[in-house]
Amino acid sequence: MDAEDMGADLEKVLLSQEQIDTRLTEMAAEIDADYAGRDVLLVGVLRGAVMVMADLSRKLHSPVQMDWMAVSSYGSGTKSSGVVRILKDLDTDLTGRDVLIVEDIIDSGLTLSWLVGNLRSRGPASVEIATLLRKPEAAKVAVDVRYVGFDIPPEFVVGYGLDYGEQYRHLPFVGTLAPHVYGG
Ligand SMILES: O=P(O)(O)OC[C@H]1O[C@H](OP(=O)(O)OP(=O)(O)O)[C@H](O)[C@@H]1O
Ligand SMILES: Nc1nc2[nH]cnc2c(=O)[nH]1
Numbered sequence: 509m510d511a512e513d514m515g516a517d518l519e520k521v522l523l524s525q526e527q528i529d530t531r532l533t534e535m536a537a538e539i540d541a542d543y544a545g546r547d548v549l550l551v552g553v554l555r556g557a558v559m560v561m562a563d564l565s566r567k568l569h570s571p572v573q574m575d576w577m578a579v580s581s582y583g584s585g586t587k588s589s590g591v592v593r594i595l596k597d598l599d600t601d602l603t604g605r606d607v608l609i610v611e612d613i614i615d616s617g618l619t620l621s622w623l624v625g626n627l628r629s630r631g632p633a634s635v636e637i638a639t640l641l642r643k644p645e646a647a648k649v650a651v652d653v654r655y656v657g658f659d660i661p662p663e664f665v666v667g668y669g670l671d672y673g674e675q676y677r678h679l680p681f682v683g684t685l686a687p688h689v690y691g692g
């Protein structure tokens with residue numbers, strides 16, 4: 509699916525497939541250099557992080573394992589409820605592990621600040637975050653993020669894992685929706 513297939517739903521493409529790919533390659537090189545062959549546990553946050561996990565992990569040369577957590581604070585709308593729920597927990601014991609959380613977006617920061625606290629309490633050697641997108645102007649809580657793909661304006665974005673009412677996750681780019689789609 510490309511921007512044309514989306515027709516009137518799409519307002520604009522914010523980040524193209526090529527821009528995302530180039531930035532993920534740079535981030536993977538940084539991660540490889542920082543972890544220098546250490547065993548890393550990538551923790552993907554379902555469902556939004558699926559694309560980032562798939563593409564970023566395939567660019568890494570460090571030995572990695574993957575596990576997944578499902579948390580949700582958005583429901584079907586465009587605003588965080590602020591209440592984070594665990595829908596699926598990790599299967600991996602984090603004791604002594606170097607954990608790298610992989611996310612699609614940090615918006616209010618509520619999901620990640622809660623998740624970092626939760627994972628730190630499980631006795632890992634380290635917990636860091638890699639996110640493709642961050643909205644600095646939307647932050648409600650500060651989150652210490654080691655790897656950021658792009659800082660973006662405080663607009664609701666879809667594609668590359670990000671949904672609106674479970675639609676648009678499969679778009680290979682990140683875009684904004686036309687106001688009529690979400691009643692804006
Ligand atoms: O910084 P915040 O304001 O907390 O927002 C970021 C979170 O919101 C989205 O997940 P969502 O809860 O919509 O679930 P999903 O990944 O299944 O779409 C996104 O994938 C992040 O996990
Ligand atoms: N689809 C989508 N989900 C989000 N969750 C937090 N911020 C966003 C956003 O801008 N778009």
Ligand SMILES: [Mg+2]
Nearest residue numbers: 556582670671
């Ligand atoms: Mg969502």
